[in-house]
């Protein structure tokens with residue numbers, strides 16, 4: 001048996017996603033931020049954990065809608081920038097020179113440079129544990145055909161999503177397939 005050590009309360013769950021949450025402010029100015037403390041929390045729902053002081057949190061309270069793009073190897077630098085600077089200091093969309101389209105389904109901007117974007121409406125927003133817990137219902141998924149397979153499904157090898165490694169403060173690529181879910185366990189049955 002290996003020796004075990006108590007590490008206390010430190011975040012180790014992995015992989016964390018790198019999600020780019022885009023919103024409009026009350027004047028229709030688009031903004032984007034990087035969120036790793038979030039993810040799919042149901043078949044049709046996503047969850048975000050946001051600090052109360054972010055411009056995005058304020059925007060969400062006003063518009064009750066957002067888009068959520070998956071950061072990829074190709075969009076890594078852009079995605080990190082969205083997490084480094086607040087809209088309260090700089091107009092990030094202008095500085096990054098990205099292109100915005102209006103979501104067809106919700107009152108939120110779509111950043112054209114991301115190949116996969118979820119369009120969401122806020123269904124729950126609750127202040128708890130010093131943060132804002134947001135649940136969004138996904139009303140549409142918008143995908144570039146470059147990240148789809150022949151059957152129109154998202155192909156992760158083509159998408160190349162990145163993951164946030166909170167233990168080394170780095171971004172990682174998703175690894176290769178190592179097993180089959182709902183099948184490999186049958187070897188023990």
Ligand SMILES: Cc1cc2nc3c(=O)[nH]c(=O)nc-3n(C[C@H](O)[C@H](O)[C@H](O)COP(=O)(O)O)c2cc1C
Nearest residue numbers: 033034035036037050051054055056083085086087
């Ligand atoms: C890798 C990474 C992950 C982050 N995850 C979160 C998160 O889950 N929740 C959060 O509130 N802030 C998170 N941040 C910080 C915000 O993205 C950052 O403070 C941003 O400037 C907020 O932008 P805004 O004020 O324009 O909304 C993260 C930043 C990085 C670089």
